[in-house]
Amino acid sequence: MEINYDTIKVIGFDADDTLWVNETYFRDAEEEFAKLLSQFETPNKIDQELFKMEMKNLPTYGYGVKGFVLSMVEMAIELSNGTVSNSVITKILNIGKGMINKDVALLDGVEDVLQKLSNKYRLIVATKGDLLDQERKLEKSGLLDYFHHIEVLSDKKEANYSKLLNHLDIKPTEFLMIGNSLKSDILPLLNIKSKAIHVPFHTTWAHEEVTLEESKNKQFHTLKTLKQLPELLQC
Known part of the structure; x- marks a missing residue:
């Protein structure tokens, strides 16, 4: 051409x-998130629902790790019907902090x-x-x-x-x-x-x-x- x-x-x-490198860290974070919520849904379903949540929240949060973390927290609350523990929420926040602090x-x-x-x-x-x-x-x-x-x-x-x-x-x-x-x-x-x-x-x-x-x-x-x-x- x-x-x-x-x-x-x-x-x-x-x-x-x-x-x-960037997107690799999001894929790793999605896997960690699915493990944290494995008692509520299958990994594939969690991945699909998280993506839908991210798309819904894009106009509000924009792109980046912070919006991604907020979507994970919201998704955890929704998938667990509000029963997700403070410990799991803390682990989700730590996933985000880990992404931000990567070399x-x-x-x-x-x-x-x-x-x-x-x-x-x-x-x-x-x-x-x-x-x-x-x-x-x-x-x-x-x-x-x-x-x-x-x-x-x-x-x-x-x-x-x-x-x-x-x-x-x-x-x-x-x-x-x-x-x-x-x-x-x-x-x-x-x-x-x-x-x-x-x-x-x-x-x-x-x-x-x-x-x-x-x-x-x-x-x-x-x-x-x-x-x-x-x-x-x-x-």
């Missing part, structure tokens, strides 16, 4: 599961890629999630010096990206987004005439999945690893 990147001046990076595990080759690209492009982070948590992870990552701007978005739709690009005085045709989610990092950018490159992570949150029809006839590259990016952009 021939895609011309000659007009690109600014590259935006998603953070979670593009720069560092940042950079994905393979990330810093080398940013170093190469920063010689040619202006780099920014465009991610979503809890502001405090994302700021903490960026600080722990040791990557802050590579980025000219950090933006934690409430969502990643066309309007959010257009507002960001307008705020930073970036023309859509001069912007390239890199991310692991077709729904959040790729398709919205293509719809506003920017470019995007998909770097899948080995696990994807169900909320971020798209159908083949939604991505059909869209022009974008998919890379196996971020380490392929400098060669594609001839850096």
Whole structure:
């Protein structure tokens, strides 16, 4: 597939599961949660109901660990018909604290890629999630010096990206987004005439999945690893 990147001046990076590991910790937390509530329901049913609760609460809590923990607490109360113990609630809260306090595990080759690209492009982070948590992870990552701007978005739709690009005085045709989610990092950018490159992570949150029809006839590259990016952009 021939895609011309000659007009690109600014590259935006998603953070979670593009720069560092994230979704794996949510899957682990869901397993812990299912074990805590195993007396009330099967693991599969608990997983399904927790996802429904997260979707219901997204407009209220937004994305990130804190909203996830609140959804777990609410789900525990609902599944147990209000009989869940204080001990279990405490363990749920501790799951969340453990997620927040995890070390940042950079994905393979990330810093080398940013170093190469920063010689040619202006780099920014465009991610979503809890502001405090994302700021903490960026600080722990040791990557802050590579980025000219950090933006934690409430969502990643066309309007959010257009507002960001307008705020930073970036023309859509001069912007390239890199991310692991077709729904959040790729398709919205293509719809506003920017470019995007998909770097899948080995696990994807169900909320971020798209159908083949939604991505059909869209022009974008998919890379196996971020380490392929400098060669594609001839850096």
